Amino acid sequence: MDELIDILTPEGIPTGTTALKSEAHAHGWFHATVHIWFYTADKKILLQKRGSHKKVFPGLWDISVAGHIGAGESILNSAQREIFEEIGLEIHQNDLIKIGTRKHQVAHENGILDNEFHHVFIAELKIPLSSLSIQKEEVDAIELFDLSILKDTKNLENVLLPRFHDYYCSVHDEIYLKGFHLEA
Template sequence: MEEQIDVLNADGTPAGFSCGRGKVHAEGLWHRTVHIWAFDSNRRILFQLRSRVKENNPGLLDTSCAGHISAGDSSVNAAVRELREELGVHKSSRDLEYLFEAKHESVLNGGSYLDNEYYDVYRITLSDDEIKSLVPQPGEVDGFVWMTREEFFAKHKLHPEKFVEHPKDYCWLEENA
């Protein structure tokens, strides 16, 4: 069964109904997602390499972990679920540091995938044991890349086409990571 997602009005308020993920993106309906940035004890940033079979942004480096908030779910519960599914990391809501909310609009795949979302951004720190046991979710994540903030911005400047663009997240990384 297709994941059901709560639809929002353009101002971010609930529209009062849910629908399938496919319809959300085919019609460009506003919805909520989460982004989680994972760090190690040396403040290196974990980037996920999106699976080459993903519908949008295949094979690009992206936030450590991200995903849709299912209908009726909370942002923090979705973040905990996505960490478990995409990285194999088991965290509790207390381990997540809420950072900010952002709004993003994008047109992908020649206009067949419309992504209009409000997203909550979180930060976590992974232990050495968690880092050793990272498991990419097949079909979602092909691998992981660790970078210092300086390495990320240098690589992004030279090859922005290798990254999923998240300007508000990157601004936060530049000022706070």
């Protein structure tokens, strides 16, 4: 789905201009996204299998919920919207724990230039997986994996991407520090 988004400088500062997501990806213009990682009290992580028709990373097990921040939309409202759209969960903003902002730059083989600032959150999933409903246009499946998968160094076919291993490790550690209030 093509949506209107705010364009940022390479330092993450709003430029005051907007563009369609497709334009931003074609020109490599920086923009903002949200990443929400859901964990459970029994040390599981919710991953979604990206739709097989997606233009980037199709069919890959990935972040619990992720999406672009709409033009003029606040970061937290965007996170809530994306969570509801992708997995059918209504969540309060104070249940989202922000663990950082990550600058991300990837040139995909299909010509998409992903220059993004990811606003990264963690949140505890307090309901059964069966209570969630996926957005079939975006997500093929959701599944709970052992939290240790975020630190796994094996080449797991179709589960996460080795080149982002440091990012996954940081999410793992933040879940332990801020989610469980334990040391990693």
